[in-house]
Amino acid sequence: MNRQKILPSIAAIRDEMVALRREIHTYPEISFEEHRTSDLVARLLESWGYDVHRGLAKTGVVGTLKKGNGSRIIALRADMDALPICEQTGLEYASLNQGTMHACGHDGHTASLLASAKALALSHDFNGTLRVIFQPAEEGIGGGGADVMIREGLFEKFPCDAVYGFHNMPGYPVGQLGFYPGALMASADTVFITFSGKGGHGAMPHKTPDPIVAASSLVMALQTIVARNVDPFEPAVVSIGSFRSGDISNVIPAEAKLDLTVRAMNPEVRKLLNQRIEELTLEHAKMYGLEASISFEEPYPVLINSPEQTEFARQVAQDWVGDEGIIDSLKPIMSSEDFSYMLEKVPGCYLIIGNDGPDNPNHSLHHPQYNFNDDLLPIAASYWIKLVEAYLR
Ligand SMILES: [Zn+2]
Numbered sequence: 001m002n003r004q005k006i007l008p009s010i011a012a013i014r015d016e017m018v019a020l021r022r023e024i025h026t027y028p029e030i031s032f033e034e035h036r037t038s039d040l041v042a043r044l045l046e047s048w049g050y051d052v053h054r055g056l057a058k059t060g061v062v063g064t065l066k067k068g069n070g071s072r073i074i075a076l077r078a079d080m081d082a083l084p085i086c087e088q089t090g091l092e093y094a095s096l097n098q099g100t101m102h103a104c105g106h107d108g109h110t111a112s113l114l115a116s117a118k119a120l121a122l123s124h125d126f127n128g129t130l131r132v133i134f135q136p137a138e139e140g141i142g143g144g145g146a147d148v149m150i151r152e153g154l155f156e157k158f159p160c161d162a163v164y165g166f167h168n169m170p171g172y173p174v175g176q177l178g179f180y181p182g183a184l185m186a187s188a189d190t191v192f193i194t195f196s197g198k199g200g201h202g203a204m205p206h207k208t209p210d211p212i213v214a215a216s217s218l219v220m221a222l223q224t225i226v227a228r229n230v231d232p233f234e235p236a237v238v239s240i241g242s243f244r245s246g247d248i249s250n251v252i253p254a255e256a257k258l259d260l261t262v263r264a265m266n267p268e269v270r271k272l273l274n275q276r277i278e279e280l281t282l283e284h285a286k287m288y289g290l291e292a293s294i295s296f297e298e299p300y301p302v303l304i305n306s307p308e309q310t311e312f313a314r315q316v317a318q319d320w321v322g323d324e325g326i327i328d329s330l331k332p333i334m335s336s337e338d339f340s341y342m343l344e345k346v347p348g349c350y351l352i353i354g355n356d357g358p359d360n361p362n363h364s365l366h367h368p369q370y371n372f373n374d375d376l377l378p379i380a381a382s383y384w385i386k387l388v389e390a391y392l393r
């Protein structure tokens with residue numbers, strides 16, 4: 001159904017853009033090391049007449065194209081980074097960078113935005129300013145790229161009235177568009193906890209404070225935060241993903257370490273979760289005669305879509321593909337996304353587009369056999385054009 005809606009300007013460059021997506025797939029690069037991808041993006045934008053700024057957050061690229069005399073400015077964003085995963089797709093264009101893979105479809109996000117950037121420059125008219133933002137490090141290995149771009153002056157150097165981005169989504173038919181006003185994706189905090197004592201002989205527990213006992217008790221106490229402190233109508237997650245301590249049966253170790261992931265859909269709940277984790281940790285240290293250190297790292301805020309910009313984006317899609325092209329009851333997602341940083345600064349909308357097709361088995365994002373669906377590319381690119389034309393009338 002969506003297939004007939006692909007714009008002629010995109011249909012004409014489909015094969016070229018699919019080849020480009022596959023080339024990016026073959027050479028995946030992890031956070032802040034997207035040098036080849038970023039150079040490819042910048043060179044193409046320059047060749048289509050964009051004013052190109054390189055090097056924001058190391059490998060980030062911003063392209064600007066002005067047409068007519070309109071004063072409105074719209075920004076479209078794609079992420080460029082890959083993951084440290086060994087690809088198992090068996091594709092002829094599979095990763096040549098051993099241990100690195102485009103397992104989240106950012107190759108497709110980048111190629112879709114490039115396709116629309118090319119068509120908008122060469123085949124379409126609009127009245128105002130278009131910015132295309134290609135960001136590094138969405139996966140946040142070493143901090144989220146969107147946050148770094150913003151701290152390096154993204155929106156001061158390149159002001160925007162609205163910003164839009166999309167993620168492909170396994171589990172929905174290819175090309176179906178999903179919109180959700182308000183909190184769509186969770187905040188994520190990684191919490192590192194260490195209990196420190198002095199270590200000693202396992203036969204003399206009365207002489208050595210025991211970090212394993214303290215950490216074990218804390219693991220259970222942490223389960224009470226969501227169960228006993230958070231409003232039952234508010235989604236929240238506290239998961240302990242790693243518990244490390246000790247090497248041998250007859251030694252009380254000097255340290256125990258816990259790594260947690262903490263998720264919420266509401267900034268107030270996020271604050272409460274982190275505050276309770278800190279309180280329980282410090283109380284446990286006191287109870288068991290230990291020192292505790294706690295650090296909160298790699299934080300991603302709740303992704304909150306602005307109602308007005310989301311309704312605008314949904315209406316553009318509705319006018320273009322009708323009801324059957326839209327996911328009718330999109331639910332919030334407990335995973336996180338650093339586009340949330342951009343939405344904290346500029347109103348906008350993060351939408352999702354289905355990735356499942358007959359040739360694309362439904363592997364989840366971050367799976368070693370996942371692949372971006374090439375049928376999604378022309379649909380996403382056509383939608384970006386529709387959105388820009390509507391915004392910059
Ligand atoms: Zn991902």
Ligand SMILES: [Zn+2]
Nearest residue numbers: 104106138167
């Ligand atoms: Zn992703």
